[in-house]
Amino acid sequence: MRVRTEAKREAILESAAQVFMEMGYERASMAEIADRTVCSKPTLYSYFPSKAELFFGAINHKLGRQVETVYAELQSHAPEEPWPVLTRLGEHHIATMVSPEVSAITRLVTTTMTNRDDAERFWELSYKRLVEIIETYLIAATEAGRLNVRNARVAAQHLLALYEAEVNWSGPVGFSPNLSLGMIQKATERAVKVFLAAYGRECEVVRR
Template structure:
């Protein structure tokens, strides 16, 4: 039964991705997605209680699964050396935001999600959770004497911005850069070096 349930969920996500890309977030409806997925609306809502949660699940399926393992593990790593931990986080994060589908989803969010309530809900389900997880890690690492972070929420936001710096400013806007694993590693390493220069208690990574 579980296999069939998981298969249905994956089918719904695949169908929903197509509907969101075709119609945009605002015009896409749960009714249309249910019809195309071959299920009833109650069944669809049984898997995803709202359109916002369905949309963020689609984004996570396409982009977020690469970074999920390190994000789940991160709050427990406060006593470890920050350099390797943050570098691995950066590699996973950069890999996720440079997947071929990432620019299309970003354009979809920017151009079609014009209702503030919808945008705030999706922010709560996505970026806000990422910031909170990194914030919890930075608090733990500071308590363990590994970092010196006075405002962990701001520092978490800065960390994510540093990871994106070479991506957003290193090529044409709206297109996924073609990065090798070594280039991703270097971009993450550079970001962590800057972060630790501000918040590290000692040099944590090598050039």
């Protein structure tokens, strides 16, 4: 029973994400999502008591996969040379950002989040967790003598900003540029080079 219940929840979240991305939050209806999932509205409401809860669940369903991929990539690589680790991470992160699905989610979130509480909840579901995972890696890599990081939270934010710089400043929000694999690799290389210039083990941090 538990397997079927989890499978149904996954199906609801997948259908909901598609409906929200296609129709937007306001036009999307619980009836349409129930139809796509091939379930009744009472069944749908037994999993998610409101459209708002289902919306956040669907966003978390999509973005959570990306975050867990980052976790799997970083958790055991702190003792290794950081260049290849950060390069793999950056290429994955940039490719994910410019994918049609994540671009659609970005547009959806940008047009839906109209108050601070909603925006903070979205932050909790996505970027906060991502920053925490990278922060943990940076601390471990510093302890292993691979990096020279004093403030891991800030360094994690710097790394993400460097990865995203050539995407965020190349077009309007939610409409990512078409980047070839070669362009993603070059953008990642530039980002990692700048990051390691600041946080590599040979870098001396001057205290004031």
